[in-house]
Amino acid sequence: MTAVVDGFVDETTIVVASGSGGDGAVSFRREKYVPRGGPDGGDGGRGGGVVFSVHANLRTLAYLKMRHRFLAEDGGNGSGQRKHGRDGRDVEVAVPPGTVLRDAATGDLLADLSRTGEQIVFLRGGKGGKGNWHFRTPVNQAPRFAQKGVPGETRDLRIELQVIADAGLVGKPNAGKSTLLSVLTNARPKVADYPFTTRSPHLGLLRRGERDVVLADIPGIIEGAASGRGLGLRFLRHVERCAVLLYLVDLGDEGVPDTVRVLEAELAAFSAALAARPRLVVGTKLDREGAPERLAGLIEAFPGDRVLGISAVTHEGLDELAQAVVGMTGGSA
Missing domain, CATH: 3.40.50.300 (P-loop containing nucleotide triphosphate hydrolases)
Known part of the structure; x- marks a missing residue:
């Protein structure tokens, strides 16, 4: 639901999602004079988070109504030579002072953002999976498996604006x-x-x-x-x-x-x-x-x-x- 009067938006619903972690890699060292190199799969990158930030120049929630979905970037997968996947970029949700975040289904209060310059990490991105390099043992020196990245989170939110006044x-x-x-x-x-x-x-x-x-x-x-x-x-x-x-x-x-x-x-x-x-x-x-x-x-x-x-x-x-x-x-x- 979105509440709009003469262009003034003081209530809307949005979907926010943090990024999933990248998968760890299954890879083995292969060089000219090392035909049986050990595992060298790198770790996946961390997924991006969802960050709410309070901006004094914003007066309504019109920006959120227009965009509606805020999705952070997934982390990159790991690769050979123990290369770490790139971390996903955070997604920033800019809101005016006096913004209240509620669960869209229950109406429960999740956050009250009243101070200009305030920032909260609302959802953290999923951790990246470990590459097969982590799973080598004296018994299994060539593990052919790696860890999957942790999925990100998705939340449906109701955003309300309560103006700041004395x-x-x-x-x-x-x-x-x-x-x-x-x-x-x-x-x-x-x-x-x-x-x-x-x-x-x-x-x-x-x-x-x-x-x-x-x-x-x-x-x-x-x-x-x-x-x-x-x-x-x-x-x-x-x-x-x-x-x-x-x-x-x-x-x-x-x-x-x-x-x-x-x-x-x-x-x-x-x-x-x-x-x-x-x-x-x-x-x-x-x-x-x-x-x-x-x-x-x-x-x-x-x-x-x-x-x-x-x-x-x-x-x-x-x-x-x-x-x-x-x-x-x-x-x-």
Whole structure:
């Protein structure tokens, strides 16, 4: 299965295989004045391995979707004069930071690749077989057999991408997530006044003094998302690594507290751990008529939460929000 939205690929399946070891050789020394030379069969080369490496310049799994199969090279066979077969070349699988490897059949977690520059040898190539030179004995000085190379391994993998961010923006469509990301950070997501403008995750860097915080904006979540409605739930994996979640609600709408409860329920349906993550409740579009009164009602409805009101148009509340996010995430100096 491959998951693609507007060219953004965050899930796909691939086949990886390490190379088989080369066979050992059956050979005997034959020279002009040595008519009965002993065995001199060389060993087979080792098969190539499967290496996953993390590259900062990659943002999606589109490259894996296009190629699908990654096969390492087999080792070369041994030959006479005790010549060793050539080792097979490794195959490199380049992935973006935040890539998770799972067994395609069971879903078991096999590796979590989150650090740029990280490399793991996922499958090792098969060992080369020994040539007949190794099997000479005082009793059998001319062995006519050699060892076969060890076969390589093949695995079917499901590859998932979980973007690396410190804080995640969650909310219903048109809650102002993309607008907020654009005014707080260096990101320039598509912004328009209709639902599901955001169709893939966007990252932005919030910088305050010497502190940096990465924010992630995902498609809007609607009621019933846990049952497959809308786009947002499938993208919630992209905020699973976040230390803080920002619940964004539109203060221009009625029933603002109910919107927060819908978000809570949908996140809990996806992951109890994610729903329990530290959070800020943020009322957006504070410049709208009636918004200050709705913000007061939101604060009253959630006394245990820190609730902030902001306007991306007038920039009211943005500094306080930025300071709160940096404080909750710790920021990177």
